[in-house]
Amino acid sequence: MKYILGIDQGTTQTTAVVVDENASFVEKNSVSLPARFPSPGWVEQDPADIVRTVKEAVAPLIEKYEIAAVGFDNQGETFVVWDNETGEPLTPAIVWQDKRGVEVCNAIGDQVDTDALRQKTGLLLDSYFSAPKFRYAWEHDPKLKQAIDEGRARFGTTETWVIWNLSNRQLHITDPSTASRTLLFDVNRLDWDDDLLSLFGATRTILPKIVPSAGYAGDLDFGDGKTLPLHALLVDQQAALFGQACFKPGEMKCSFGTGSFLLMNIGKEMRLSNNGLLTTMAWHWDKETAYALDGGIFVTGAAVQWLTESLHFLSDPAASAESALQSKDGDVVVVPALQGLAAPHWLSDARGAIFGLSRGSLPADIVRATLDGIAFRVYEVVNAMSQDAGQAPPSLKVDGGPSGNPYLMQYIADLLKLEVRVAAAREATAIGIANLAAHSALGISLETLADCWQSEAIYQPKIDEQERQRRLAKWNKALEAVKVYHS
Numbered sequence: 001m002k003y004i005l006g007i008d009q010g011t012t013q014t015t016a017v018v019v020d021e022n023a024s025f026v027e028k029n030s031v032s033l034p035a036r037f038p039s040p041g042w043v044e045q046d047p048a049d050i051v052r053t054v055k056e057a058v059a060p061l062i063e064k065y066e067i068a069a070v071g072f073d074n075q076g077e078t079f080v081v082w083d084n085e086t087g088e089p090l091t092p093a094i095v096w097q098d099k100r101g102v103e104v105c106n107a108i109g110d111q112v113d114t115d116a117l118r119q120k121t122g123l124l125l126d127s128y129f130s131a132p133k134f135r136y137a138w139e140h141d142p143k144l145k146q147a148i149d150e151g152r153a154r155f156g157t158t159e160t161w162v163i164w165n166l167s168n169r170q171l172h173i174t175d176p177s178t179a180s181r182t183l184l185f186d187v188n189r190l191d192w193d194d195d196l197l198s199l200f201g202a203t204r205t206i207l208p209k210i211v212p213s214a215g216y217a218g219d220l221d222f223g224d225g226k227t228l229p230l231h232a233l234l235v236d237q238q239a240a241l242f243g244q245a246c247f248k249p250g251e252m253k254c255s256f257g258t259g260s261f262l263l264m265n266i267g268k269e270m271r272l273s274n275n276g277l278l279t280t281m282a283w284h285w286d287k288e289t290a291y292a293l294d295g296g297i298f299v300t301g302a303a304v305q306w307l308t309e310s311l312h313f314l315s316d317p318a319a320s321a322e323s324a325l326q327s328k329d330g331d332v333v334v335v336p337a338l339q340g341l342a343a344p345h346w347l348s349d350a351r352g353a354i355f356g357l358s359r360g361s362l363p364a365d366i367v368r369a370t371l372d373g374i375a376f377r378v379y380e381v382v383n384a385m386s387q388d389a390g391q392a393p394p395s396l397k398v399d400g401g402p403s404g405n406p407y408l409m410q411y412i413a414d415l416l417k418l419e420v421r422v423a424a425a426r427e428a429t430a431i432g433i434a435n436l437a438a439h440s441a442l443g444i445s446l447e448t449l450a451d452c453w454q455s456e457a458i459y460q461p462k463i464d465e466q467e468r469q470r471r472l473a474k475w476n477k478a479l480e481a482v483k484v485y486h487s
């Protein structure tokens with residue numbers, strides 16, 4: 001039996017999984033990754049911790065299984081800059097959630113043709129992406145600027161940094177899907193863009209080589225002296241799209257975690273959204289190119305965590321479904337914009353709000369309304385994607401911890417009038433990158449991978465259209481009030 005190792009280097013933990021040659025899940029191991037918050041809005045990680053968690057997650061699995069190939073996915077916009085000669089980091093790992101790039105976006109906003117930027121990158125000028133945060137670091141750290149000027153600096157997202165360390169400093173690489181999250185990459189030409197590099201203070205010297213998302217890229221040594229071949233690279237949400245077998249245009253997935261991240265496969269041609277979404281590379285190698293519409297919702301699991309840890313309304317997040325069913329006050333509405341409203345609104349200054357409280361309102365009402373608010377935000381993004389695509393998706397495939405909440409999944413199905421299919425394999429991201437490595441190294445076809453996908457639960461819409469419209473009308477009133485309050 002041949003085995004494939006998939007590594008998901010995520011924001012809060014690194015997860016490694018093993019799948020077999022039949023694309024069946026075998027085993028996983030996860031290691032928590034700490035973060036630090038040195039200033040308001042700043043989110044950092046220790047680059048050494050990132051390498052350490054990868055080694056620790058992988059170690060028990062490679063001792064137990066004969067690994068034929070490795071796939072590696074990453075956090076996306078999180079990056080590190082390091083000294084190529086000494087190997088020492090010149091910056092912390094500046095996490096995608098970090099807001100220090102807002103200052104840069106505000107400063108250069110008038111200089112940037114946002115339409116031209118979207119045409120090149122598919123993205124918005126936003127601190128979410130790597131380049132504004134990089135420019136902030138470059139402007140505020142003379143030692144970093146000197147290292148760049150002297151040609152010693154190297155830039156990389158988390159997989160680039162780890163791979164460089166695990167390849168005896170030989171491989172400085174990334175793939176098109178990850179490059180497309182930096183604001184430095186032209187998604188039409190599939191190459192770094194010199195005008196964008198100049199805008200954000202970067203040079204080609206510091207950037208990794210772009211290699212295909214699938215194909216042999218080199219060998220990695222995880223510390224036991226035995227090298228393993230690297231065969232797949234993707235950014236995390238694209239790995240989840242692959243793991244959910246969304247190989248055809250119009251198919252989409254939603255990965256639930258701290259936030260909710262929705263991607264729809266739109267096929268081989270770059271196409272911009274008319275409804276507040278991003279366009280990103282899904283994957284690219286010799287025989288396959290796919291773009292995707294991208295809609296991020298920054299607060300999902302984080303909202304339930306807020307109910308649990310800050311408000312103490314729940315004993316643990318898993319209790320939210322039962323609590324929601326105990327709600328008696330249907331007039332309470334929560335807009336869970338605890339970190340702004342991302343897609344399709346892009347109002348970073350917005351904040352959460354609760355409407356309709358009375359003396360009779362109870363914690364269960366606020367819990368229920370928070371879950372409803374999460375469902376409404378998912379509805380908004382799926383609706384925007386459907387409008388861009390010209391048709392609704394055949395279903396919504398979901399994964400991640402909150403996908404196990406039956407109340408939330410049923411509410412989403414009711415709002416969307418769509419079948420919601422919960423993946424049997426909750427680790428869709430790590431399994432997705434393992435499956436891509438299996439496709440590259442073992443020749444497992446996309447058709448076979450699609451046939452292997454299984455659902456754990458399926459939710460069918462149950463409410464009538466009148467009730468659905470009543471719910472949407474109430475939500476839209478609350479949403480507009482939030483927008484007016486923060487305008």
